[in-house]
Amino acid sequence: MSAAWHASDNSARPPRMEIFQATWAMRDLPGQPGPFDLPAAVAWTRNAGFSGILHWAETPDDLAEVEIIRRAGLLVGVGFPARNMQMAERIIDRATGLGVSFLNAQVYDAFAADDEAVARLEGLYALSDARGIPLFIETHRGMVTQDLLRTVAYARRLPRMLFTLDASHYVVAGEITQPEQSPRFNAALAEIIARTASIHARVSNGEQIQVDVLSEDDPLVRPFIGWWTAAFEQWLGGAAPGAFFPFVCELGPRPYAIAAPAGLSVLRGLELSDRLAQALLLKRIAEQIQTRVCATISTYTQSA
Numbered sequence: 001m002s003a004a005w006h007a008s009d010n011s012a013r014p015p016r017m018e019i020f021q022a023t024w025a026m027r028d029l030p031g032q033p034g035p036f037d038l039p040a041a042v043a044w045t046r047n048a049g050f051s052g053i054l055h056w057a058e059t060p061d062d063l064a065e066v067e068i069i070r071r072a073g074l075l076v077g078v079g080f081p082a083r084n085m086q087m088a089e090r091i092i093d094r095a096t097g098l099g100v101s102f103l104n105a106q107v108y109d110a111f112a113a114d115d116e117a118v119a120r121l122e123g124l125y126a127l128s129d130a131r132g133i134p135l136f137i138e139t140h141r142g143m144v145t146q147d148l149l150r151t152v153a154y155a156r157r158l159p160r161m162l163f164t165l166d167a168s169h170y171v172v173a174g175e176i177t178q179p180e181q182s183p184r185f186n187a188a189l190a191e192i193i194a195r196t197a198s199i200h201a202r203v204s205n206g207e208q209i210q211v212d213v214l215s216e217d218d219p220l221v222r223p224f225i226g227w228w229t230a231a232f233e234q235w236l237g238g239a240a241p242g243a244f245f246p247f248v249c250e251l252g253p254r255p256y257a258i259a260a261p262a263g264l265s266v267l268r269g270l271e272l273s274d275r276l277a278q279a280l281l282l283k284r285i286a287e288q289i290q291t292r293v294c295a296t297i298s299t300y301t302q303s304a
Helices: 038-047 060-071 085-097 114-131 148-157 167-173 183-193 222-236 275-303
Strands: 016-022 052-056 075-082 102-107 135-138 163-165 196-201 243-249
Touching: 016 075, 016 275, 038 060, 052 060, 052 243, 060 075, 060 085, 075 085, 075 243, 085 102, 085 114, 102 114, 114 135, 114 148, 135 163, 135 196, 148 183, 163 183, 163 222, 167 183, 167 222, 183 222, 196 222, 196 275, 222 243, 222 275, 243 275
Parallel strands: 016 052, 016 243, 052 075, 075 102, 102 135, 163 196, 196 243
Antiparallel strands: none
16 A cells, blocks of 8 residues: 555654544534534534544535635545546546545445446546545445445455445445454455545444444444554554544434434434534544554554
């Protein structure tokens, strides 16, 4: 994995994890009616101690908002839907001109045949590499990465490919309710982890894509912590000064977030989760992962 393909601030700082919040994760929050207020979301993210924001762009015009994020002193990554190469090229061009740190692509769609999917991935990397901007392919349902085994096969055919790992999609798609008892699942996921350069953090119980966790010790989150830790460890082994590993808290609004059933007249349709509180919990987990991994590496280096 070439260090040049990682997200970087081009400094001499040691490689590290940077914790991001996603703008998409702050839309339609309970108790905040009205249109989405990006400046308020950016202020909350900065004040909560996040170091960056992943901003979603359906079109190049959506990237006009990047300047609001940059003015707040936050790192910026851009996620976009790669529905066709023409729009993808326009978004990549605009993002490159704005000094975005990295791109995250959801590559359409799940019904693309294998050769077609690989050709789309190769085309996207040709565009991003020519412009010198890191590109990570998100593991996501409904995309070419929907199926875990097919995605592993794509990675073997395209060694250049790096992933944004959102393990929740594979957990729910495979109905993996007990990850510790699923060795074939873990073996396949390990191949994705070995090529992971970013994390999208949410937790699935194998039946819902996104569920709340009570604490760092919640049994639901433990396997995810293991996967996130392994991904950061392998990334760190090949990272150069200035490189950073984006850990993105990405808890989506309804229908990702679970709402009260229609039968409860008082709560009907209301979101049951406090996504901002959950994002802060995931942030704390990420900080603990970084501290633990870096302490282990330091101990090993001193004893070597």
